[in-house]
Amino acid sequence: MDGIHDLGGMQGFGRVDHSPAEPAFPHRWQAVARALLLVVAGAVEASGGEFRHSIERMEPGHYLTSSYYEHWLTAAATLAVEHGLMTRTELEARAGGRFPLSGPVLAPPVGDAGPDVGEPRFGPGDRIRVRERHPPGHTRCPGYVRGKAGVVVRVDGIHSVPDVEAHTAARRREPTYSVRFDAADLWQDSQRGVSVHVDLWDSYLERS
């Protein structure tokens, strides 16, 4: 989905609030949120794709104004409700107030996962173009490279396609590639000597 999570290249955010070191869990609730996410993801057997998509479906204002630990909490609660472990009413009664969950899945059910791609179609040095797609479900193809031309620099083995695993128990497996893009080409500006490498599944790509 073209969601708020797809942040690469967005403007207007200002400075990075950098700290050189910080504890893993500055507050105890953050450790609990982490633990509960592991509990829920295990109980409902969520794939990485389904988990990530449950964060991506957060209401954009909530996403931008909450910490990543709150994203994990929201994902855990959303998956728990969607898989019938509890209801939103129960959560709100216990919390004594509103419990914002992520929005509904927009993608239609995946009927057929499609055939695996067992052999890489591309190798290092091959020129490719990223397909211009806007799927309503989960994808790991960032918006800022869609339609752009790049060069394969590495082939990384065969992996389950997130676009499929987020929406069904079936799996399709494809090679992934690290693809180099020239930053000046991505952003149509004058920066020099900057390349951006994005790791992409086979079906995101076509020969250029």
Added chain:
Amino acid sequence: MSMEGHHPAPISPVEQRVAALEELLTERGLVPEGFVEEITRRYESEIGPMNGAKVVARAWVDPEFKERLLADGTASIAELGFGGPEGDHMVVVENTEAVHNVVVCTLCSCYPWPVLGLPPAWYKDPPYRARMVREPRALLAEMGCRLPDDADIRVWDSSAEVRYLVLPQRPRGTEGMTETELAGLVTRDSMIGVARL
């Protein structure tokens, strides 16, 4: 007489939500005894940038290890005993005078947990994720990372299964140091690529 200081801090809405979810999951028998403490211990003392620092220091003192590390990050890091979730497909990228590497995850918060631990808040927040792929030279300068003007910058967006570790350059004047002393010089930021040593 003031009771200030005797009241517990008020519980915030997000803490109330965490407590609500924890109660409901516990009632359903889904939260193992001591699980939160176990998670806390694991992320606070077992995994973290001290692991990555050992990998870097080994690469600085052992050229054959470095060669293996750059060719097969996962297997070489496993030689030092590090691996597991978010570290199953490791690629190590080497900084030189002419090339600077930096890692980001624009879509979420992907990060090499076994060698760096959980990502810092700023790595997961929008400004870093939005800007590092668009204006890395300006953002690195803003974060205090000085590069030669003619250095090439390679940004790695960890959008699939690979997780990246930057191999920083060994600082000058460290020839006499032991591997353990060298590991003490290696910072988390230098292994993300937002700092040089």
